[in-house]
Amino acid sequence: MQISNPKLATTTFGAGCFWSVEKLFSNLQGVKETAVGYMGGDFENPTYENVCSSITGHAEVVEIKYDPAEISYDALLDIFWKNHNPTTLNRQGPDTGSQYRSVIFYYSPAQKLTAEKSLQDVQNSPRYRDKKIVTQIMPAKTLWRAEEYHQKYLAKQGLGSCHV
Numbered sequence: 001m002q003i004s005n006p007k008l009a010t011t012t013f014g015a016g017c018f019w020s021v022e023k024l025f026s027n028l029q030g031v032k033e034t035a036v037g038y039m040g041g042d043f044e045n046p047t048y049e050n051v052c053s054s055i056t057g058h059a060e061v062v063e064i065k066y067d068p069a070e071i072s073y074d075a076l077l078d079i080f081w082k083n084h085n086p087t088t089l090n091r092q093g094p095d096t097g098s099q100y101r102s103v104i105f106y107y108s109p110a111q112k113l114t115a116e117k118s119l120q121d122v123q124n125s126p127r128y129r130d131k132k133i134v135t136q137i138m139p140a141k142t143l144w145r146a147e148e149y150h151q152k153y154l155a156k157q158g159l160g161s162c163h164v
Helices: 018-026 048-052 073-082 109-123 153-157
Strands: 009-015 031-039 059-066 102-106 136-139
Touching: 009 018, 009 073, 018 031, 018 059, 018 073, 018 153, 059 102, 073 109, 102 109, 109 136
Parallel strands: 102 136
Antiparallel strands: 009 059, 009 102, 031 059
């Protein structure tokens, strides 16, 4: 269901397999809609198979529509950083390839500045002080929605996460 509400803001994150990332954010108070898809490349109308072949330049992402009166962009960024490893290039857990890269897509200059500050704060934290964060911060492009069977996949399957 697409929500059309001018009070909602949008952000898009890539943090590995989009199934787990989507489930994580969809359960937050203030998040009104999530959609999994592909962003960041130059290949139009990609399929899952295209993206997995690494020919598209796209990352697996989750687009999040949220109410800033209920949850802040800063809070979403905090959850993003705490729920994946931003120091592994093109990899999250057993998933490897550029489609699994860590990336923040911003929709406004304010989001860009907030994301950049957040990255610096995390990089300077004790947890990552000795490791280089490789997360990209890029302007949002077209979200190419993933095939319908990928939307809310874990919930449809009754699963808690992608990996055992």
